[in-house]
Every structure is written in C-alpha cells, then in structure tokens.
Amino acid sequence: MSLPILDMKAALLIIGLIVCLPVHAEIYKYVDESGQVTYTNLPKRGAKRLNLGPVATPAAPARKKEVGAPANFPRVDGSTQRKRDDLRRSVLQDELRTEERNLAEATAAQKAGEVLRSGEQPGSASWRARNDKLRDIVKLHEDNIRALKKELASIK
Template sequence: MKAALLIIGLIVSLPVHAEIYKYVDESGQVTYTNLPRRGAKRLNLEPAETTAAPARKKEASTPANFPRVDSNTQRKRDDLRRSVLQDELLTEERNLAEATAAQKAGEALRSGEQAGSASWRARTDKLRDIVKRHEDNIRALKKELASIK
C-alpha cells in the first residue's frame, strides 16, 4: 500500500509538459492553445527562469519627519481617554439597567393582548434590540479600556 502511494506521488509530482500553439484567424485574432489545429504554429518556449524575490527593506510605519510625542504627553492623553471611556461605560451601564427594566415591563401583556401577537412581538423585539445595543456598547468600551496602556 505504501509503495503504491509512493509511486502515485512520484507520478503526480513529475513536471507537466504541454506544447503551446499560436493560431491567428482570418480577422487577426490571436489564440494560444495546447491543442494543435490547422494553420497553428508550435511555439518552442524555454522554461521560465525563476529567481528569488529581492529582499524588501522594512519601511518605518511612520515617516521620519512625523511629529513625535514625548511619553509624558502621551500618558496624559491616555489618562484623559481612559477617563472619558470610563464615564461612557458608567452611562451605558445605567442605560442598560433602565433598558432591562423597560424590557421586563414591556413583556407584560396589556389588556386584550395575547402573548405572541404582532403588537406584543414588535414591542418586545424593539426592547430586546435596545438592551442588546447597550450590551454591545459596554463590551466595546471594556475592550477599548483594556487596550489603553
């Protein structure tokens, strides 16, 4: 079994060779094909030379003349950003609590309404979307806060 796989592997790995023909029709259209046809000329193509790609210089991610910020200034900017994000996080957490309470109240059936009715479903879907949006915002804010050095 191993010998058969080895033989198949060797056969498959042999270089493929195909003859290439160039055919020009009456209207001047040039066609290259591996199928011989009347009036086509066989092309003798030498194997393409392969060379390694030249090594690329690693370019700086920012231009050399780009203004630099000293570490003290950057630390102040990061602190301010952290403070703003924490304030937004507190606001979103408050909004989530309110939206969750509104969702629970909105899921209660109103007089003459049936669970699963179109109006009930529309109301609860809207409230569920609002809760989800606040949860997504909280996740994003926590991710941003974690990325600040």
C-alpha cells in the same frame, strides 16, 4: 436500461478525469504571400512549429517590512502622551457610566414590555415585535459596555 449507481459514479469519475487533463496544443506560425503573420494550432504547409516552453509567471514584488514610524513622523514626549491617555480614559469612563445607566433603563423597559397590554394575546405578533425590539436595545447596550471595558483595559 439504467446503469447501476456504482457504474454511474465510475462513468462520472472517468469523464471528470478526462476533462481535467492538461490542455496541450502545438502553436504554428504561418506567413502568407502578402507577409501577414498568422498564429494557429493547426499545422499548415509552410508553417513553423513554435517551441514556447513553459509559461513563466512574474514573481510577486518583495514587500518592504516597515518597522515603527517613519523618521520624519512627529514624536510625542511621555508626559504629553500620559495626559492624552488620561483624557481618553476619562472620556471612556464617562461613556461607560452613560451606557450602564442606559442599560438599566432598557432592562426596566424590557420588563415592562413583557406585560401584556389590553386586548393583547401572549405570544402575539405585536407582543413579540415589541419584546424583540426591547431585547435588541438591551443587547446593544451590553455590547457597548463590553467594548468600552475592552478599550479601557487597553489604555496604558
């Protein structure tokens, strides 16, 4: 005999609720004739029931909110910082020009790679692999250019 689907769902729900009930057990402390202490959840003659109460969990330590740099942190004057920013801007602009040049070369190589080589079929595994690799190189340079432009925009 099979249960209808609804009855099976109801049975699973009831089983799930029973399993999820909180566990509650009494704890007993028993000291035998030789003085050995035993803790158990089974009551024994001469055992004392312990009232443990709710379990206390330790509070998380308060985090210190750090504001700014520590007092002994070396300070840089405005003109020195401007010089550093200018140097950083110059380096990033050089990198941006290099990446733009590399992107142009990679785009040209991608267009050349789309041309079928002798004996190659359109959509063949070798043709797809070559074009996928070239497309990845183009994407890499495009991502680098985006990152460099974002970095340049963040310089004061």
